[in-house]
Amino acid sequence: MQIVDRNLTRRGLLLWASGIGAATILAACSSPSAAPAPTAAKTSGQTAAAPAQAAPATGGVVTIRFQSRGGNDLLKIAQDFTAMFEKSHPNIKITNDHTNGDHFQKVLTEVAAGNPPDAYHDASVRTGGLGWKKKIIEDLEPYLKADKRFSDKDHIAGAWLTEIYDHRRTAVAYDSGAMALYFNIDLFKAANVPLPDTKKRMTWDEIQNKAIQLTLDFNGKHPGDSGFDQTRIKQYGFNPTTVHGHEHWFYTIGGEIIDANGKVEPVMTKPETIQGYQKLADWGAKLFVAPSAEYKQTQPIAFTSGNVAMEEQGVWNLGRTNEVIKNWGVAPFPAQQTPCSYGQYSGQCMTQLSKHKNETWEWMYWASLSKEGQTYLCDVGLLQPTRVDLQEYFVNNGKSPAKEYRQVFSDELNNGQTLKWPGEAEQTFYLGWRQYWLDAFGPLYDPVTRGKKQFKDIAAEVAKTMDTIISTGQPATS
Amino acid sequence: MSQTLRAQLVRRRWRRGLGFQEALFGWLVVTPAVLGLIIFSLYPVVTSLYLSFTRYDIVSPPQWIGLQNYVKLTTGDMLYRKSLGVTVYYSLLAIPSSLIVAYSIALLMNQRVRGISVYRTCWYLPSLVPGVAVAMLWGWLLNRDFGPINYPLKLLDLPAPGWLIDPQWTVPSLVLIQLWGVGNAVLIFLAGLQGVPQHLYEAAEVDGAGWWHRFRNVTLPMTTPIIFFNLIIGIIQSFQVFTIVYALFANDPITSNGEAGPENAAMVYVLYLYRNAFQNFQNGYASAMAWVLFLIITVLTIIAFRTQGRWVYYETKKTR
Numbered sequence: 001m002q003i004v005d006r007n008l009t010r011r012g013l014l015l016w017a018s019g020i021g022a023a024t025i026l027a028a029c030s031s032p033s034a035a036p037a038p039t040a041a042k043t044s045g046q047t048a049a050a051p052a053q054a055a056p057a058t059g060g061v062v063t064i065r066f067q068s069r070g071g072n073d074l075l076k077i078a079q080d081f082t083a084m085f086e087k088s089h090p091n092i093k094i095t096n097d098h099t100n101g102d103h104f105q106k107v108l109t110e111v112a113a114g115n116p117p118d119a120y121h122d123a124s125v126r127t128g129g130l131g132w133k134k135k136i137i138e139d140l141e142p143y144l145k146a147d148k149r150f151s152d153k154d155h156i157a158g159a160w161l162t163e164i165y166d167h168r169r170t171a172v173a174y175d176s177g178a179m180a181l182y183f184n185i186d187l188f189k190a191a192n193v194p195l196p197d198t199k200k201r202m203t204w205d206e207i208q209n210k211a212i213q214l215t216l217d218f219n220g221k222h223p224g225d226s227g228f229d230q231t232r233i234k235q236y237g238f239n240p241t242t243v244h245g246h247e248h249w250f251y252t253i254g255g256e257i258i259d260a261n262g263k264v265e266p267v268m269t270k271p272e273t274i275q276g277y278q279k280l281a282d283w284g285a286k287l288f289v290a291p292s293a294e295y296k297q298t299q300p301i302a303f304t305s306g307n308v309a310m311e312e313q314g315v316w317n318l319g320r321t322n323e324v325i326k327n328w329g330v331a332p333f334p335a336q337q338t339p340c341s342y343g344q345y346s347g348q349c350m351t352q353l354s355k356h357k358n359e360t361w362e363w364m365y366w367a368s369l370s371k372e373g374q375t376y377l378c379d380v381g382l383l384q385p386t387r388v389d390l391q392e393y394f395v396n397n398g399k400s401p402a403k404e405y406r407q408v409f410s411d412e413l414n415n416g417q418t419l420k421w422p423g424e425a426e427q428t429f430y431l432g433w434r435q436y437w438l439d440a441f442g443p444l445y446d447p448v449t450r451g452k453k454q455f456k457d458i459a460a461e462v463a464k465t466m467d468t469i470i471s472t473g474q475p476a477t478s
Numbered sequence: 479m480s481q482t483l484r485a486q487l488v489r490r491r492w493r494r495g496l497g498f499q500e501a502l503f504g505w506l507v508v509t510p511a512v513l514g515l516i517i518f519s520l521y522p523v524v525t526s527l528y529l530s531f532t533r534y535d536i537v538s539p540p541q542w543i544g545l546q547n548y549v550k551l552t553t554g555d556m557l558y559r560k561s562l563g564v565t566v567y568y569s570l571l572a573i574p575s576s577l578i579v580a581y582s583i584a585l586l587m588n589q590r591v592r593g594i595s596v597y598r599t600c601w602y603l604p605s606l607v608p609g610v611a612v613a614m615l616w617g618w619l620l621n622r623d624f625g626p627i628n629y630p631l632k633l634l635d636l637p638a639p640g641w642l643i644d645p646q647w648t649v650p651s652l653v654l655i656q657l658w659g660v661g662n663a664v665l666i667f668l669a670g671l672q673g674v675p676q677h678l679y680e681a682a683e684v685d686g687a688g689w690w691h692r693f694r695n696v697t698l699p700m701t702t703p704i705i706f707f708n709l710i711i712g713i714i715q716s717f718q719v720f721t722i723v724y725a726l727f728a729n730d731p732i733t734s735n736g737e738a739g740p741e742n743a744a745m746v747y748v749l750y751l752y753r754n755a756f757q758n759f760q761n762g763y764a765s766a767m768a769w770v771l772f773l774i775i776t777v778l779t780i781i782a783f784r785t786q787g788r789w790v791y792y793e794t795k796k797t798r
Binding site for chain 1: 535536537538550554555556557558621622623624640643738740741742753754756757758759760
């Protein structure tokens with residue numbers, strides 16, 4: 001058969017088709033062009049390619065890529081910030097690569113293509129652990145040790161929250177800080193309810209009383225009033241956090257979810273833990289003072305929408321809150337027995353596949369650990385500084401909220417007595433599996449938040465699922 | 479060599495030269511399409527088949543594990559079975575309902591009335607709306623407490639279900655949303671209806687057939703090939719439903735709580751596949767899921783083709 005034959009026979013066509021198919025199969029079965037294997041995870045005791053004191057590249061400009069994430073406000077911050085860095089570091093250029101969507105999928109795709117960003121702004125509380133476990137991100141301990149500009153004493157106790165895995169620091173703070181209780185002063189005054197005390201934590205009953213007085217349906221009725229309609233709420237009194245920092249609901253009464261041996265079952269099924277999770281669900285499902293998946297409202301419900309009187313929020317929302325709410329304050333988290341505080345930092349990580357690690361570290365240090373970088377991030381409302389010498393600067397910032405309220409954020413994060421997080425004993429936030437944990441926990445907890453089940457009925461199943469995730473390192477399959 | 483023979487040889491060589499050029503030109507013209515098919519279709523398909531036999535987490539090279547992924551699918555993954563169950567349930571509701579609704583609308587659109595082109599446009603337009611916009615719209619329409627669909631039901635004292643928040647109503651809600659976009663199927667049915675020979679209707683009228691008998695004995699049989707076509711397309715599309723579900727329930731991994739609908743009631747097959755591939759670092763397992771889905775759809779399609787002889791009428795088929 002000749003290719004030039006105008007009268008290609010059926011046999012000829014089949015021969016050609018199978019030839020092309022065989023060539024394709026052979027191509028596919030060769031080593032796929034998947035990600036080049038990243039360097040092995042650097043566990044303690046193993047010396048990485050210890051960088052010298054981060055020295056700028058000699059000769060020529062090096063371009064690195066920094067992937068930021070979030071809305072357009074965060075894009076603007078990243079663009080301005082990287083421009084500032086380039087002015088002071090003319091030999092390093094930064095290409096800003098932003099994503100509004102799922103940043104981690106983008107990072108994974110780029111890693112698979114062998115072209116990841118040099119550094120990226122992670123949602124540490126979710127995907128930091130996966131990035132570490134899957135060997136995407138670099139161990140920063142060698143860089144911190146080698147960099148003479150850095151000292152642990154220069155940073156507060158809570159500087160590395162959600163950034164420590166297997167006793168290794170894997171990210172440097174880029175946004176976030178402490179969590180606390182935001183409250184809308186105007187709504188409190190309109191309801192004639194005394195403002196929360198910035199020095200004294202409210203008990204559950206105290207916050208419940210305030211929340212009931214501050215919750216109104218469109219007929220002006222409060223929960224418990226005759227004719228109150230929980231499906232038509234004009235204003236909620238309270239919005240507890242269900243993801244970031246929700247653990248204080250059981251910590252405060254002696255509960256726990258990961259014991260010192262890295263197990264969930266022995267502690268998740270304890271009465272204190274069950275009570276804490278049940279209380280968290282009851283705010284919306286039973287007391288109707290908090291938003292609930294069971295009763296979705298027509299309008300957006302958020303502190304920044306002006307229809308929530310109290311909300312457990314992070315300092316990372318400070319800037320956005322100031323844009324819309326003029327008169328607001330901050331109080332510490334409620335505590336039923338033991339006071340607990342929480343915070344988290346969404347840091348920026350260096351990828352193991354970065355080809356310019358020294359330059360990337362130079363950017364990361366300047367942006368997240370230097371006084372200049374942290375001052376800028378603090379000024380734009382993104383970061384509660386980790387530097388000790390910026391604590392007063394943050395508190396006395398002059399921007400809303402007032403100094404006494406900013407002091408609450410500072411106290412919550414600096415107080416080693418109250419700061420607590422799951423996996424603390426193992427020095428690994430949620431033992432590295434927070435994302436898988438959330439994916440499995442949500443569907444199980446959903447009927448509790450809707451009032452269809454009690455947490456005590458699902459506690460054992462939740463514990464078993466979480467223990468399976470931790471022991472296998474695989475997502476839940478039930 | 480005689481002159482005649484020489485002339486013949488010259489002509490033959492000339493023809494072969496011309497044929498070569500034409501063939502070459504033809505190959506050059508189709509090469510981009512063939513290359514595109516190989517690079518963007520055939521290669522990924524074959525690669526995914528290979529990956530389905532590996533443990534592959536994207537960030538490190540695939541590791542051959544044989545049939546373990548397939549064994550896990552069939553024995554060890556309850557969430558997989560749930561996703562398959564949800565998808566089958568969705569398909570059992572969506573396929574017949576969309577065929578009936580689309581066919582009914584096409585029958586209406588096949589009438590000779592003033593302004594019919596406007597009506598046809600109105601019925602077709604929803605199918606052009608992007609999936610995310612559809613999800614946003616229907617998320618509001620189906621709200622239990624303030625959505626416009628439940629409002630008249632409440633006025634009439636009828637049950638007003640929690641469409642998207644009640645696990646029992648989640649899949650029917652998705653079917654309802656999907657019915658809004660049957661415009662494509664309507665268009666195809668309409669083309670089929672307009673292809674029914676008029677003389678058959680005239681003959682039926684002459685024989686005294688009423689509208690029902692005309693529909694049952696002329697319209698329906700003559701449009702069975704179109705129904706069959708839409709059935710196959712419906713099977714393929716319903717088993718691969720994804721966009722609406724993702725936009726409604728799972729579109730923000732940063733703030734979502736990990737579930738797909740209330741108690742995972744909307745965890746359809748492709749959503750679970752997507753989650754395994756791009757969120758759980760289990761690309762090999764997701765590839766195995768993709769191939770199993772392909773097999774399921776293929777088997778159903780084969781069954782449909784095998785049974786078509788009993789109910790699909792082709793005018794060109796030779797009768798025995």
